[in-house]
Amino acid sequence: MRNLKDLFPAELAGVAKSLGAPAYRGRQIFRWLHARAAKTFEEMTDLPAELRAELAQRFSTGYAPVILRQEDPFDGTAKYLLRMADGAVVETVRMEYRYGASVCVSSQVGCRQGCIFCASTIGGKERDLTAGEMIEEVLAVQRELPAGRRVHSVVVMGMGEPLENYDEVLRFVRLAHEPDGLHLSYRHLTVSTCGIVPGIDRLAGENLPITLAVSLHAPNDELRNRLLPVNRRWPLAELMRAVRDYIARTGRRVTFEYAMILDTNDSPEHARELAALLQGVLCHVNLIPLNPIQGSPLGASPRQRIVEFRAILQSRGIPTTIRRQLGLAIEAACGQLRRRELTGEAKARRLRGPLPVLPERT
Ligand code: SAH
Numbered sequence: 545m546r547n548l549k550d551l552f553p554a555e556l557a558g559v560a561k562s563l564g565a566p567a568y569r570g571r572q573i574f575r576w577l578h579a580r581a582a583k584t585f586e587e588m589t590d591l592p593a594e595l596r597a598e599l600a601q602r603f604s605t606g607y608a609p610v611i612l613r614q615e616d617p618f619d620g621t622a623k624y625l626l627r628m629a630d631g632a633v634v635e636t637v638r639m640e641y642r643y644g645a646s647v648c649v650s651s652q653v654g655c656r657q658g659c660i661f662c663a664s665t666i667g668g669k670e671r672d673l674t675a676g677e678m679i680e681e682v683l684a685v686q687r688e689l690p691a692g693r694r695v696h697s698v699v700v701m702g703m704g705e706p707l708e709n710y711d712e713v714l715r716f717v718r719l720a721h722e723p724d725g726l727h728l729s730y731r732h733l734t735v736s737t738c739g740i741v742p743g744i745d746r747l748a749g750e751n752l753p754i755t756l757a758v759s760l761h762a763p764n765d766e767l768r769n770r771l772l773p774v775n776r777r778w779p780l781a782e783l784m785r786a787v788r789d790y791i792a793r794t795g796r797r798v799t800f801e802y803a804m805i806l807d808t809n810d811s812p813e814h815a816r817e818l819a820a821l822l823q824g825v826l827c828h829v830n831l832i833p834l835n836p837i838q839g840s841p842l843g844a845s846p847r848q849r850i851v852e853f854r855a856i857l858q859s860r861g862i863p864t865t866i867r868r869q870l871g872l873a874i875e876a877a878c879g880q881l882r883r884r885e886l887t888g889e890a891k892a893r894r895l896r897g898p899l900p901v902l903p904e905r906t
Contacts, residue, residue, distance in 0.1 A: 545602070545603055545604040545629075546602070546603050546604065547603070547604045547605075547606040547629070547674065547676045547677070548573065548577060548599075548603045548604065548605060548606065548676075549577050549578070549605065549606030549675075549676030549677075549679050549680060550606070550674050550675050550676035550715070551574075551676075552574070552718075552719065552722070553570050553571045553574040553722065553724060554570065555570070556569075556570035556571070556573050556574050557569070557570030557571065558570070559573075559603070560573065560595075563595065563598050563599070565592075565595050569591060569595065571724060572588070572590065572591060573588065573591070573599070574722070574724055574725060575724045575725070576588045577605060577606070577725075578679060578683075578719070578722065578724065578725030578726055579724060579725055579726070579727070581683045581686055581687050582605060582607075583605060583607040584600070584605060584607070585597075585599045585600040585603075585605060586600070604629060606629075606676045606677065606679070606680050607680065608626040608627055608628050608629070608634075608677070608680045608681075608684070609626070609627055610624050610625065610626055610684055611625050611626070611627045611633070612624070612625040613625075614874040614876070615874070616870070616871045616872070616873045616874045616876065617873060618872075618873060619640070619868075619870050619871065620640045621637060621638065621639050621640065621870040621871035621874065621876055622637070622638040622685075622871075622874075622876075623635060623636070623637050623638075623871060623874050623875070623876035623881075624636045624637070624638070624681075624684050624685070626680065626681060626684055628653075628673075628677055632653045632670060632671065633653075634650050634653060634673065634677070634681065634702075634703070635650055635702060635703055635876075635881045635882075636648065636649060636650060636681040636682075636684055636685065636702060637702065637871060637876045637881070638685045638688075639870050639871070641696070641697075643696055643697075644693070644694075644695070644696030644697070645685060645689060645693070645695050645696055646695070646696060646697040646698070646699060647681065647682050647685045647695055647697075647698050647699070648698075648699050648701050648702045649678050649681045649682065649698055649699070649700050649701075649702050649716075650673065650678075650681065650702030650703035650704050650881065651672070651673055651678065651700050651702065651703070651704040651705070651706040651709050651712075651713055651716075652669055652670075652671070652672050652673055652703060652704025652705065652708070652709055653669070653670035653671050653672075653673065653703070653704070654667055654668055654669040654670045654703060654704070654882075655668075655669055655703055655704045655705055656668050656669035656705075656708075657705050657708075657738050657772070657773065657774055658773045659738060659759075659761075659771060659772045659773070659774075659879075660770070660771055660772075660840075660842070661761075661771065661803060661805060661834060661837070661840065661842050661879060662837070662879040663837040663838075663875075663879055663880050663881065663882040664702075664703040664704065664879065664881050664882055666882055667882070669704070672704075672708075672709040672712060673704070673709065673712065674712050675712045675713075675715035675716040675719055676719075678700075678712070678713070678716040679716060679719055679720060679725075679726070681702075682695055682698060682720065682726060683726075686726070694726070694727075695726065695728065696732060697728070697732035697733070697734070698720060698728060698732065698733050698734070699733075699734040699736065699757075700713060700716075700733075700734065700735045700736060701734070701736040701757070701878070702881055703881045703882070705737065705738055705740065706735050706736065706737060706743075707735070707737045707740035707743025707744065707747070708740060708743070710743055710746065713735065714747075714750065717730070717733055717735070717752065717754060720733065721733075730752050730753045730754045731753055731754070731755070733754040733755065734754065734755040734756075734757050734799070735747070735754060735755070735756060735757065736756075736757035736758070736759060736801065737756070737757070737758060737759065738759045738772055738774045739758060739759065739760075739772065739774050739775065739778055739783045740774065740778070741778040741782050741783060741786045744756065744758075744783075744786040744787065744789075744790055745786055745789065745790075747790065748786075748789055748790040748793045748794060749793070751794075753794070753796060754796075755796065755797075755798075755799060756787075756790060756796065756798050756799070757798070757799040757800075757801055757830075758783070758787060758798060758799070758800050758801065759772070759800075759801045759803075760800045760801065760802050760818075761801070761802055761803050761805075761809060762775075762809050762814075763809075763814055763817035763818035763820075763821050764780065764817060765779045765780050767808075767809060767814075768780060771805075771808075771809070780821070784821065784825070787825065787827075788825065791825065791826045791827075796826075797826045797827060797828055798825070798826065798827045798828075799827065799828050799829075799830055800822065800827055800828070800829045800830065801830050801832060801878075802818070802829055802830065802831050802832065803831075803832045803833075803834045803835075803878070803879070804831055804832065804833050804834055804844065804845035804849070804850050804853065805834045805842050805843070805844070805845065806834070806842070806843035806844060806845050806846075807843075808842065810845040810849050810850070810853060812852065812853070812856055814853075815852075815853045815856035815857055816856060816860075818857065818862075819856065819857050819860035819861075819862055822857075822862050823860070823861075823862075827862070827863075828863045828864070828865070829857055829862055829863070829864040829865075830864075830865055830866075830867050831850055831853060831854060831864060831865070831866045831867065832867045832869075832878055833845065833847075833850060833866070833867075833869055834879075835869065835872065835877040835878055835879050835880050836880075837879060837880060850866055851866070854866060
């Protein structure tokens, strides 16, 4: 069944008209789905009963139940497992910052990029998510916030490579910005890529003041080829060319993410090489202490080494911060998300965490 959450107000007006209803019903439906997070058509009490029945017969609201919710007891980060209409299970993370709630959205079920330090890629890619499914990820978090509070920011940094699912991710970004919907500021929206160069070039032409984040993790091709297979397709020279063009065309500062991996990419020499690579580029570097993934031999750099690395970058004029590690206790931190095939209580129980299955809220 067609998921109406994938559609813009104007497209919903078309749906309304096709059912013999006036066009303005489209905007009403949009408001119910996005701003009021309705789960069913029956809830849309200011629509005529016949229209609601007609809609329910032909379309879906895209509501995805939360089948598991875990909260990190230390930092309040929460991880949600959502079950989509076809049974695909998707992970979404809520992070609490001083300025409000931020949602980390998955853009694909699984991932096929093969980065050797990331759990999302284990098992490959199952499918792309649609724009409406990504909106539903945000709504899962929005529904839990106290009345009057809205999601403040969204980072497309969950499972998957957003620029490989370009059209749906861009539709999601625009849907999330709709004034009658989540009404998220473009400036509070970040899309993160492992370095899909044609996607960056395309994004530069969209004229959207969102933030582009690039997962760099290595200052030279030899090392980056080993860590991120995507680098063999689009090496650093091409990636940096695309990033420079992006900055020139949008005027926006780009974020580089750099996971600090013990004895791999974390020496003072690497820091100097990185500073040289980024010299003169309008950017900001975010150092992420590597989060452990099960079965991986890669370790995190000690704090002192990360601090030294930051100092070298800063002394060369590169704005650098160290990212707080959130959600470690529930495997919700960067790179720890992975597809889970949940078939029953037994499997669900294997997931660690203080909170078991969330009862349906109505
Ligand atoms: N595919 C996109 C978005 C998802 S990854 C991308 O690559 O940017 C979100 C961020 O987490 C990326 O910067 C990714 O490189 C980083 N990451 C992956 N595994 C990690 C790990 N084990 N520890 C720390 N960061 C990790």
